[in-house]
Amino acid sequence: MERDEHTLIRLACDGDADAFRALLDLHYRTIYKMAYHLCGHREDAEDITQNACIKVSHNILSYRGEARFTTWLYTIVLNTFRDWRDLKANTVQKAELYEKLPGNDNPERAAQIGQGLRKLSALPPEERETIVLVFAQGFSHKEAAEILGCAESTVSWRVHEARKKLGGMEEAI
Amino acid sequence: MTTNPEDLEKFFAAMDVPEPDSERRKATLNLSVAAFEAQKSASSKNKSKKAQGLSWLSRLTSQNNNSERMDSMTKNKKLVFGGLMGGVAAACIVLALYPAMRGANVDEVALQQAGSNITVASNEGGNNFDKILDRMETPSSEPGQSAVPLPAEPAKGALPAPVEAESLAMASPQVAAPMAMQEGKFAAGGMASRANKAEMPVADMAYAPVMDVEGRDKFSGVEQNSVKQVKAEPVSTFSIDVDTSSYSFVRQSLDQGILPQKDAVRVEEMINYFDYAYPGPQSKDEPFATNVVVKDSPWNAGKKLITIGIKGFDAEKTAQPDSNLVFLLDTSGSMNEPKKLPLLKQSFSMLLDSLKPTDKVSIVVYAGSAGTVLPPTEVSKKSEILQALSNLEAGGSTAGGEGIRQAYQLAQQNFNKDAVNRVILATDGDFNVGITEPSELKGFIEREREKGIFLSVLGFGTGNYNDALMQELAQNGNGVAAYIDTLNEARKVLVQEAAATLFPIAKDVKIQVEFNPKTVSEYRLVGYETRALKTEDFNNDKVDAGDIGAGAEVTAIYEVTPVGAATMIDQPRYDDKPPIDHPEHIETELAFVKVRYKLPSETKSKLITTPVHIDQQASDELIRETNWAEAVAGYGQLLTGGKFTGALTYDDVLKQAEANKGADPFGYRAEFITLVHKAKTAASLPAQGGGGGYEGEIYR
Numbered sequence: 015m016e017r018d019e020h021t022l023i024r025l026a027c028d029g030d031a032d033a034f035r036a037l038l039d040l041h042y043r044t045i046y047k048m049a050y051h052l053c054g055h056r057e058d059a060e061d062i063t064q065n066a067c068i069k070v071s072h073n074i075l076s077y078r079g080e081a082r083f084t085t086w087l088y089t090i091v092l093n094t095f096r097d098w099r100d101l102k103a104n105t106v107q108k109a110e111l112y113e114k115l116p117g118n119d120n121p122e123r124a125a126q127i128g129q130g131l132r133k134l135s136a137l138p139p140e141e142r143e144t145i146v147l148v149f150a151q152g153f154s155h156k157e158a159a160e161i162l163g164c165a166e167s168t169v170s171w172r173v174h175e176a177r178k179k180l181g182g183m184e185e186a187i
Numbered sequence: 188m189t190t191n192p193e194d195l196e197k198f199f200a201a202m203d204v205p206e207p208d209s210e211r212r213k214a215t216l217n218l219s220v221a222a223f224e225a226q227k228s229a230s231s232k233n234k235s236k237k238a239q240g241l242s243w244l245s246r247l248t249s250q251n252n253n254s255e256r257m258d259s260m261t262k263n264k265k266l267v268f269g270g271l272m273g274g275v276a277a278a279c280i281v282l283a284l285y286p287a288m289r290g291a292n293v294d295e296v297a298l299q300q301a302g303s304n305i306t307v308a309s310n311e312g313g314n315n316f317d318k319i320l321d322r323m324e325t326p327s328s329e330p331g332q333s334a335v336p337l338p339a340e341p342a343k344g345a346l347p348a349p350v351e352a353e354s355l356a357m358a359s360p361q362v363a364a365p366m367a368m369q370e371g372k373f374a375a376g377g378m379a380s381r382a383n384k385a386e387m388p389v390a391d392m393a394y395a396p397v398m399d400v401e402g403r404d405k406f407s408g409v410e411q412n413s414v415k416q417v418k419a420e421p422v423s424t425f426s427i428d429v430d431t432s433s434y435s436f437v438r439q440s441l442d443q444g445i446l447p448q449k450d451a452v453r454v455e456e457m458i459n460y461f462d463y464a465y466p467g468p469q470s471k472d473e474p475f476a477t478n479v480v481v482k483d484s485p486w487n488a489g490k491k492l493i494t495i496g497i498k499g500f501d502a503e504k505t506a507q508p509d510s511n512l513v514f515l516l517d518t519s520g521s522m523n524e525p526k527k528l529p530l531l532k533q534s535f536s537m538l539l540d541s542l543k544p545t546d547k548v549s550i551v552v553y554a555g556s557a558g559t560v561l562p563p564t565e566v567s568k569k570s571e572i573l574q575a576l577s578n579l580e581a582g583g584s585t586a587g588g589e590g591i592r593q594a595y596q597l598a599q600q601n602f603n604k605d606a607v608n609r610v611i612l613a614t615d616g617d618f619n620v621g622i623t624e625p626s627e628l629k630g631f632i633e634r635e636r637e638k639g640i641f642l643s644v645l646g647f648g649t650g651n652y653n654d655a656l657m658q659e660l661a662q663n664g665n666g667v668a669a670y671i672d673t674l675n676e677a678r679k680v681l682v683q684e685a686a687a688t689l690f691p692i693a694k695d696v697k698i699q700v701e702f703n704p705k706t707v708s709e710y711r712l713v714g715y716e717t718r719a720l721k722t723e724d725f726n727n728d729k730v731d732a733g734d735i736g737a738g739a740e741v742t743a744i745y746e747v748t749p750v751g752a753a754t755m756i757d758q759p760r761y762d763d764k765p766p767i768d769h770p771e772h773i774e775t776e777l778a779f780v781k782v783r784y785k786l787p788s789e790t791k792s793k794l795i796t797t798p799v800h801i802d803q804q805a806s807d808e809l810i811r812e813t814n815w816a817e818a819v820a821g822y823g824q825l826l827t828g829g830k831f832t833g834a835l836t837y838d839d840v841l842k843q844a845e846a847n848k849g850a851d852p853f854g855y856r857a858e859f860i861t862l863v864h865k866a867k868t869a870a871s872l873p874a875q876g877g878g879g880g881y882e883g884e885i886y887r
Contacts, residue, residue, distance in 0.1 A: 029227045035220050042216070046207045056205045063207065064215040071222035130198050149192065150199035173192075180190040 023083050026074050034074060038067055044151075045091050051150040052095045052143065054131055066094040085160045088151070092143060092161055099139065133180050141176040144169055214854070409450065409716040411830060414709050414748075414755045417702040423712055424699045424720040426732035427497070427741045428453075430658070431680075432646060432670035434460035437826065438858075439672040441865040447826060451654065454823030455714030455743070461819065461855060463740045463812045465498040474500045474692045475735075475795055477780055480813040481803040485843060486821060486832040489752035493745045493799055494813040495700070495780055499692050501738035509606035510546040511563075515594040517614035518579055519554035526672065527648040531613050532576050534645070534677035538611075539573070542566045546606075549597045550575055553590025563601045591631070598640045609641045609666065614657075615648040625656060632664045645680070646670040658717065662731075693784035694734040695792065698743060699725040701779045706801060709748040709755060710778075711831060713820045725783060728792045735784070742816045746831070747777065775800055814847040815856065822863055837867040 019040065025033030045066055050059035069090050077086060134142055140162070147158040148169070155173070159166040415423065433456035440447035468476040476498045484490035514535060522528040539548070544567035550560040561575035594610045602608055632642050642664025644657045654670075661668035669680040697720060702710050724730040735741065748754050778799040783792045805813075822840045824832045841863050848856045 026223075031220050031224055031227070034223050035216055038216055038219055042212055043207065047204050050204050051199065051202075056207075060207055060211050060215075064211070064218065067215050067219040068222050071219040072226050074223065075226055127198075127202055131202075145195065146199075149195040152196075177190040177192070177195070180195070 019083070023077075027077055029075065034071070038070065041087060042067075045087070048088060048091050048146065048151050049095060051146045052092075053098065054135065058098065062091070062094050062098050065098070066091045069094060081160060082157070085157055088147070088153075089161045089163070092147075095143075137176050137179060141172045141179070144172040145176050148173055411827060412712045412714070412716055412719075414711045414831070416709055416754075416756045417704045417707050421704060422699060422701045422722045423710065423745070424697065424722050424725045425712065425715045425743070426718040426720055427696045427698060427735060427743075428455050428715060428718045428733055429459060429735060429739060429741060430456050430661075430668050431460040432654070432657070432668050433457060435670040435672050435676050436654070438862055439670075441862055441869055444865070444869050446866065446869045449827045452823055452826045453714060453717065454820055454827065455718070457823040458714065458742050458744070458816050458819045459740070461815065461859070463496055463498070463742060463816065464808055464849070465496040465740055465812060466806075466809070467498040467738070468500045470500075473795060474784065474786070475696075475782055477782060477795060477797040478805070478809055479780060479797060479799050479803055480805045480809055481777065481799060481801070482810070482813075484746050485817060485839065486746065486824075486835050488833075490746050490748050491777075492813075492817060493700075493747055493778060494816060495698070495743045495745075496809070496813060496816070497698075497735075497741045497743075497782065499735045499737060499739045509603055510542055510548075511598060511601045511603055511606045511608045512542075512546070512548045513594045513598045513610045514548065514550045515590060515610055515612045516550060516552045516560075516579065517554055517612075518552045519615075522615055522647070524648055527615050528579065530671065530673075530677065531645075531647055532579065534671055534681055535576055535613075536573055537677055538681045539566060539569060547601050548572060549594075549601075550579075551590055551594040551597065552579065559593060559597065563597060591628070595631075595635050595640055598635075599638075602639065604639065607641070608639055609643060610635075610664070611643045611645065612660070613645045613647060615646070616657075625659075629659060629663050632660055636664055642666045644668045647672075692735060692737050692787070694787055695728070695730070695732040696735050696741075696782065696784040697725050697730075697732045699781045699783070700745065701781070702747065703773065703776050703778060704750075705773045706750055706777050707747045708750045708752070711746045713744040713746065713824065715743065725781070726792075728785070728790065742813070744817060744820050745778075749777075775802075777801055777803075811847045811849055814843060815849065818843040818847060819859065822859075822866070826866060837863055837870070 019037070022033045022037040022040070026037050042063070046059055046063045049062035049066070050056065053059055053062060070087065073090065077083070080086075081089075134145065137145065143162060144158060147153045147161060148155065153161065155166050155169040159169045162169065430453075433451060433453040436451050437447045437457065440451070465478045466476055468474065478496040478498065480492075480494045480496070482492055482494075484492045516531065516535075518528065522531070542548070544565065546566045547563045548561070548566060549563040550572075552558065552560050560579065561572060564571055566572070591610075591612075594612075598608050598610055635642070642660060643666035644661040644664075646654070646657050646668065647670075657668045669676075671677045671680060699722070700710075718733070720730065720732065776798050780797045780799060782795045782797075784795075785792045818840050821832060821835050821843065822837070824830075825835060825837060825840065829835065841860065844856070844860050844863060848860070851857055
């Protein structure tokens with residue numbers, strides 16, 4: 015798998031469109047998931063995903079392997095999300111992210127998750143991004159720091175702060 | 188209490204992330220690969236200067252590669268949301284199928300880069316990649332790399348909004364409405380938001396001002412073309428129309444759940460909004476191919492439709508003329524809405540990217556602030572221009588003084604007889620440009636046209652929109668009137684269709700159809716009401732008509748009643764059988780189509796003629812394309828009241844549209860289908876009430 019991905023990346027960087035498609039396809043769901051965790055809404059997440067994929071199309075040829083591919087990729091996703099969020103913030107002052115609960119058959123469960131999401135959305139944006147990268151996407155602090163473009167210690171600090179602010183999440187689990 | 192890290196992990200793991208939409212996924216992948224291909228051909232050119240023909244995309248765009256300008260443009264590459272447009276625009280232009288926009292002075296060559304630079308003014312977001320791009324090197328080119336074929340599956344590619352519409356149309360048409368708009372905004376906002384944060388008061392933040400149903404939006408009422416008797420009036424004459432503003436306005440209105448004002452619907456503009464895969468002429472010597480399809484009318488039993496599809500020659504290597512552009516921008520208080528001034532700024536920065544570095548632009552504003560904001564400046568000094576643009580603020584209501592005269596003066600100052608000299612007026616309907624009397628204004632614009640300075644008009648926003656005047660001014664100024672409601676539309680108008688604009692292949696294009704009284708008893712031209720010409724105008728080269736650009740298509744549909752079928756008008760009782768002049772034609776032909784045009788630099792017109800046979804042959808593809816045009820025509824006519832469409836319903840339109848959507852690589856046709864759904868819903872709503880749940884949806 016890992017090796018396949020490397021091959022795909024290399025071929026894509028060399029301009030192989032089929033490989034590029036396969037590569038995107040491989041990451042599509044993860045990109046979408048990250049977008050979803052960041053914005054909390056399916057259609058918005060799909061918008062962000064689409065824009066992120068386009069950005070990747072424009073940049074892949076210049077990807078030189080300076081950064082790990084996933085780090086590089088998710089930096090793009092994050093930036094795409096930020097653009098989206100800025101617009102949203104600009105559109106509706108203090109727009110509540112996560113306003114709509116994710117679809118869930120169990121209303122009680124949905125309410126719980128909603129509560130957790132609301133807590134998340136009350137976090138400062140940088141802390142929320144950090145939380146999503148670390149806990150939802152499973153990046154290490156180091157990787158998250160690369161994606162966020164900050165120091166590793168900043169990531170750790172943000173995680174610490176966010177956890178304090180989130181308080182008990184038990185009821186949301 | 189502090190959250191446990193494990194709890195957080197569990198929380199995310201337990202969260203049911205809804206599955207992404209699979210159609211959307213396909214669309215995104217197709218779109219991305221198209222963008223990738225475009226990027227690839229741009230950068231391989233950057234490196235090698237050779238058009239390598241790597242794929243269908245780059246082969247088709249090879250005309251772009253022949254421009255020496257390419258390099259300098261590519262070097263500037265900056266990436267943000269704008270990046271989306273680069274590839275997309277290139278992909279679209281490749282198809283080169285869009286109806287021409289005659290007015291804007293942008294060029295095809297830059298299309299691949301179009302949009303890429305847009306974010307210069309606002310690129311702090313998402314641009315860790317600028318640096319990478321700035322020192323971009325091209326990977327070794329790989330000739331023979333097999334192309335990604337134009338994806339055959341729902342390959343809607345290019346534009347987010349239509350793509351969205353497509354995927355949603357399948358699920359629920361209603362959802363698509365706000366989403367499509369949202370998407371446009373998303374794209375727009377990525378760029379617009381930063382630049383304008385400061386200037387947009389919170390109170391004005393609401394997007395998409397509810398359409399003013401009672402209509403300060405002005406449209407002039409035009410009587411629909413009615414049925415004509417061949418014996419009484421055997422000849423029908425009109426000018427081509429490549430404007431598309433009507434379609435955008437209709438979409439804007441329906442996106443808010445409101446049926447558009449009937450007068451806002453110009454059926455021919457809706458038809459010509461779409462691209463059609465008509466066969467084109469083989470050589471430049473004959474700038475058009477005339478394709479005619481005859482089939483039974485879907486609207487009325489016993490009648491037939493004659494669909495005339497004209498396809499302009501796709502001029503590949505036309506040298507790009509220089510441009511001398513003056514932007515005349517409305518900065519009145521009413522422009523202070525997200526869909527107006529900020530969108531306008533974005534649109535113009537986009538346009539900028541399509542120009543040559545040596546082209547000159549200047550900016551004059553009127554209403555609110557007044558005067559020359561930017562003296563004639565070379566496009567190479569892009570940052571200066573963008574700075575001037577971003578400094579623009581809307582506000583106040585003071586008359587702008589001599590805005591328009593100033594604009595033309597600047598154009599005159601830099602007048603270059605070999606260049607495109609054009610004033611581009613952008614407004615939401617405030618024509619307080621210094622000359623207040625419309626007729627005086629028109630006269631002024633006409634006189635300037637004679638001097639070689641043309642005018643295009645771009646409309647923004649709703650509520651104050653003056654369609655009729657816009658149309659008239661643009662027509663008098665040899666330009667196009669376009670309505671811009673989203674950044675996608677700006678891209679379509681100012682970037683994708685720019686080729687057709689900059690490479691006009693003919694001007695004053697007129698169509699005359701003579702019907703054969705022996706075989707046709709009645710006819711009716713669908714649309715083109717505002718473009719009707721007198722019979723004698725056809726051969727009069729002094730009479731102005733529409734222009735057509737490279738690769739553009741124009742479609743006209745006649746509904747005819749064959750002799751013997753039930754007619755709307757009673758047949759004359761005392762009919763004298765006319766003598767037969769052409770016995771060999773008289774029984775087999777329905778009509779004779781004449782297209783008159785002038786080459787761009789000539790003043791004497793030329794003629795192309797095509798007979799229409801009763802058993803006119805057409806390829807399956809041509810039939811499908813004309814079927815599509817007819818679906819759009821049916822829809823347009825329903826929106827205007829359905830006076831001549833018998834029992835036709837929106838469902839019939841849907842059926843016909845869905846069956847003839849074709850490949851639709853960029854989702855425009857899918858978007859249309861969504862619009863039909865919306866019209867169906869809107870039609871069942873009370874006429875008043877400003878759009879219902881739209882806001883709730885958009886701000887979810």
